[in-house]
Amino acid sequence: MTANQKIYFYPVWLRIWHGLNAIGILTLIFSGISMQSSIESANLLSFKSVINLHNIAGILVTLSYFLYFTGNLVTPNGKFYIIKPKGFLKRPIQQAIYYAWGMFHGMKAPYPISEKRKFNPLQKYAYVLVMYMAVPVVIITGFALLFPEIIIDQVYAFSGVFVTAVFHSTMGFFISIFLMVHLYIASIGKSPLENFKSIFNGWHEVH
Amino acid sequence: MNNRFIRLFFLLVLGTFLHANAQSYQNAQHHQCLKCHSNQTYSFFNSVKGKDEKRMMNPYFILDTVALSAAVHKPFDCTDCHSSEYGTYPHQSNLKLEPLSTCLDCHGGDASFASYHFERIDEEFRKSIHFQVSGENFNCSKCHSQHTYFATARTSNNVLDIVDYSNKMCLSCHNDMKKYKMVSGHENPKLVQVHDWLPNQELHFKNVRCIECHTEVLDSLKVSHNILPKSKALRKCVECHSADSRLKASLYKYQNLQKRSEDGSITMVLANESYVIGSHQIPHLKIASILIFFLTLIGIIIHSSFRIFKKK
Structure with missing residues (x-):
């Protein structure tokens, strides 16, 4: 039996970003659902407080996104997000097959984590979609809704504010779904809590 | 012949x-x-x-x-x-x-004006803060100039025109020191300051009528004339920003009726929902999001059951 190898995958800046982002996104999801459903949860928070909370959390997530974006530009962490054209569809499909069938039938992980490969292909695709598409869209539309004077009045037959709000909440919804899957997949490891420990202490154990 | x-x-x-x-x-x-x-x-x-x-x-x-x-x-x-x-x-x-x-000298008790309910308007007006404070001195013409009045709400296709025309009636006194003082006897409160609690004040003033929050909305009247005192004006965001928005019973009552009668276009009706926040106000997106949420949840439950079962 070989000794477990430990890789320092999560440097301090990344853990700070991830922590701020997690608090911010969770607050945004709960306050967002509350606002969208127009539930005046008077027992918890008033509608106006929910709006303020959503705005503050939105600014927190924006700031932490700048940290993430800059960190990935100036540190080697950014290279883990590069998708290569080779096996563009084949690789994530293989990983999906492993999750759905292979892992229950003794198959070895097709893309095991190593110092060169922090994310498996499916994980990488999901992170790129969320962090480089959904989150920027949510931030841009969110700031537009914070200053609705800047939004175009009319987009064809629709009000500009309406279109922006729909984009904002649709992307917000996809981020929520990502979070559900992200939390669940994170529990797949040697023990369900192993990956959660890693994001706190920075070390990932490779078995 | x-x-x-x-x-x-x-x-x-x-x-x-x-x-x-x-x-x-x-x-x-x-x-x-x-x-x-x-x-x-x-x-x-x-x-x-x-x-x-x-x-x-x-x-x-x-x-x-x-x-x-x-x-x-x-x-x-x-x-x-x-x-x-x-x-x-x-x-x-x-x-x-x-x-x-007076207006009722012509408009009252006349079958040709019955659909406008002038007598009901008069009843409602008598409950309003305008009548309570100024009595008979406050007549229809204080808001509706008999010389220049035209029925914008019933004839215009553009909500912004309806809003602008209606709000100018209020602002002609409430934003005019001389006229306000002539009627009330004291200086007019500064509207921007009074409404400083209202988020996106400028957009609200442009897109909704003062009477949306400052009257009691009635189904039986096209425009409620019971202008409420400041203390009873609407301050809850969700009264408008919800699927069951009170704007449907007031401002958009005209717009919807007209658009439907003109072209019956669903997009126009949808476009009118712009005062409501979020994608859940589009029924298809709401259904799709609920489906995606539950499918994801079911997927996770099935997968984790297999993991427990297979001890993975």
Whole structure:
């Protein structure tokens, strides 16, 4: 039996970003659902407080996104997000097959984590979609809704504010779904809590 | 045959007469009243001094002839509402003290106006803060100028026009120190300060009418005339920003009715929902999001059951 190898995958800046982002996104999801459903949860928070909370959390997530974006530009962490054209569809499909069938039938992980490969292909695709598409869209539309004077009045037959709000909440919804899957997949490891420990202490154990 | 000819002749004469009246507002210089009441000055013979004099016209007595010739009352002549004695010039000073005809003198109890419920409007108005504070001195014309009124809400296709026209009625006093003080006796509160609690104040003022929050909305009346006191005005965001928005019962009541009758286009009805936050107000997106959420949840439950079962 070989000794477990430990890789320092999560440097301090990344853990700070991830922590701020997690608090911010969770607050945004709960306050967002509350606002969208127009539930005046008077027992918890008033509608106006929910709006303020959503705005503050939105600014927190924006700031932490700048940290993430800059960190990935100036540190080697950014290279883990590069998708290569080779096996563009084949690789994530293989990983999906492993999750759905292979892992229950003794198959070895097709893309095991190593110092060169922090994310498996499916994980990488999901992170790129969320962090480089959904989150920027949510931030841009969110700031537009914070200053609705800047939004175009009319987009064809629709009000500009309406279109922006729909984009904002649709992307917000996809981020929520990502979070559900992200939390669940994170529990797949040697023990369900192993990956959660890693994001706190920075070390990932490779078995 | 002869009878038909007489009737036709009568109709032609009547048509010419009505046309001439409408025209006369457009040609102010040829209208007996407007040749003075559309000008900054007027001249008269001062019999005490025994000479002609030129004076400044009271600005409130100068009429907007463009608005007048487009207004609902354009078929009527001035003396239909004002005393016929105004036909003599200079006017007798005691004419000012005579009561004017009221709106209900014509509009009340007339079957042709029944659908507008003028009597109900009067009942509602009597409950309003305007009547409570100023009593009979506050009449319809304080908001609805009989000279320039036209039915924007029922005729315009553009919500912003309806909002603008309606809000100008309120602002003509509430944003005008002199007029406000004349009616109320005290200075007008600064609207921007009073509404500083309202988020995106400028957009709200542009997109919704004052009466949306400041009246009691009634299904039985197109526009509620019970203007509420400040303390009872609406302050809850969700009253409008929800699927069951009160705007549907007030402002968008017109817009929806018109768009549906014009082209029945669903996109127009959808576009009207822009005051509601989020994608959940689009039924298809709402269903899709609920489906995606539950499918994800079921997927996770099935997968984790396999993991427990297979001890992975």
